[in-house]
Amino acid sequence: MRILVTGGAGYVGSHIVEALVAAKHKVVVFDDLSMGHRQAVHPRAEFFKGDLRKKADVAKVFKKYKFDAVFHFAARSLVGQSMRDPMLYLGDNVVSAVNLFEEMIKNEVGKFILSSTANLFGDPTKIPISEKEAITPGSPYGESKNIIERELFWLDKTVGMKYACLRYFNAAGASLSGRIGEDHRRETHLIPCLISAALENKKFIVNGNDYKTPDGTCIRDYVHVSDLARAHLLALKAIGLKSRIYNLGSGKGYSIIEVIRTVETETGKKINFGFGPRRAGDPDKLIASSARIKRELGWKPKYSLTEIVETAYKWHLSHPKGYAK
Numbered sequence: 148m149r150i151l152v153t154g155g156a157g158y159v160g161s162h163i164v165e166a167l168v169a170a171k172h173k174v175v176v177f178d179d180l181s182m183g184h185r186q187a188v189h190p191r192a193e194f195f196k197g198d199l200r201k202k203a204d205v206a207k208v209f210k211k212y213k214f215d216a217v218f219h220f221a222a223r224s225l226v227g228q229s230m231r232d233p234m235l236y237l238g239d240n241v242v243s244a245v246n247l248f249e250e251m252i253k254n255e256v257g258k259f260i261l262s263s264t265a266n267l268f269g270d271p272t273k274i275p276i277s278e279k280e281a282i283t284p285g286s287p288y289g290e291s292k293n294i295i296e297r298e299l300f301w302l303d304k305t306v307g308m309k310y311a312c313l314r315y316f317n318a319a320g321a322s323l324s325g326r327i328g329e330d331h332r333r334e335t336h337l338i339p340c341l342i343s344a345a346l347e348n349k350k351f352i353v354n355g356n357d358y359k360t361p362d363g364t365c366i367r368d369y370v371h372v373s374d375l376a377r378a379h380l381l382a383l384k385a386i387g388l389k390s391r392i393y394n395l396g397s398g399k400g401y402s403i404i405e406v407i408r409t410v411e412t413e414t415g416k417k418i419n420f421g422f423g424p425r426r427a428g429d430p431d432k433l434i435a436s437s438a439r440i441k442r443e444l445g446w447k448p449k450y451s452l453t454e455i456v457e458t459a460y461k462w463h464l465s466h467p468k469g470y471a472k
């Protein structure tokens with residue numbers, strides 16, 4: 148297939164592009180490089196620089212190529228930023244998806260895969276969280292994904308667009324190829340922040356230690372990007388038959404302190420950490436139930452937290468300044 152991958156120069160997108168290329172698909176990466184890296188784009192993928200918020204840029208890429216499917220990773224995804232500047236999310240994230248949908252309908256492209264999020268579940272009633280859990284977005288970021296999921300529901304009903312919403316919990320780790328890894332411009336993700344803290348002997352502040360968990364720190368579910376990549380390939384095959392929604396996680400939760408200890412073991416360095424106040428809106432525990440995708444598509448994650456940290460650490464050692472080296 149020829150697949151348009153928006154945000155394919157970013158962290159998760161570049162890993163899925165690597166898997167699509169390995170599976171012999173033709174890939175066109177569309178990215179404005181506002182947060183991604185040109186070096187992260189696979190050498191066998193074509194690169195198209197453009198901004199999804201601009202209808203003309205989106206129209207141009209659809210004019211140049213005939214696509215069979217669209218994988219949509221390009222978005223802003225910082226919960227805190229979305230609380231301060233909601234229209235970057237309720238505006239830009241939504242408009243970007245709408246511009247894609249319009250061109251897809253015009254050009255009869257019928258398959259769409261969305262990077263959705265655990266932030267749909269701001270207040271889960273049951274752990275592990277299944278797809279039946281009520282949607283209570285934790286922020287304008289989560290709400291922007293919810294709006295896009297709802298648009299997809301109606302596009303399936305009205306124009307027959309088939310889609311998969313893949314709600315990742317915490318994507319983590321780096322490609323086993325060693326070529327790509329996690330390098331966000333403003334890193335907020337736990338594992339790369341802890342690796343930097345360990346190697347550079349920087350103090351790490353844990354946001355809150357009064358959660359209702361055994362050690363008081365938040366419990367989260369980490370899933371390796373290569374496991375996510377496999378889920379995307381399976382979803383692409385399956386949506387030929389019907390649209391799908393899946394929660395994607397490892398099904399295991401680790402507290403911040405447990406992740407700190409894992410990073411210490413892998414790096415052989417002690418992390419100097421202390422406790423700060425809670426972050427507004429952070430639930431005690433977020434753990435995915437991935438029973439549905441296991442049952443329907445046979446997906447289950449292969450990589451443990453130790454392997455996630457190991458691959459992330461290896462990439463960090465070979466790219467100490469990320470892609471800027």
Ligand SMILES: NC(=O)c1ccc[n+]([C@@H]2O[C@H](COP(=O)([O-])OP(=O)(O)OC[C@H]3O[C@@H](n4cnc5c(N)ncnc54)[C@H](O)[C@@H]3O)[C@@H](O)[C@H]2O)c1
Nearest residue numbers: 154156157158159179181182183198199221222224262318
């Ligand atoms: N990383 C995670 O743990 C996680 C968890 C849940 C969901 N997600 C979702 O997965 C997707 C990818 O996340 P990521 O961590 O790889 O983010 P990222 O910032 O590394 O990648 C996003 C990419 O999109 C590009 N982009 C942003 N706005 C654009 C625009 N208007 N036009 C064109 N390109 C644009 C950026 O340059 C970047 O390359 C996001 O949609 C995010 O909401 C990520």
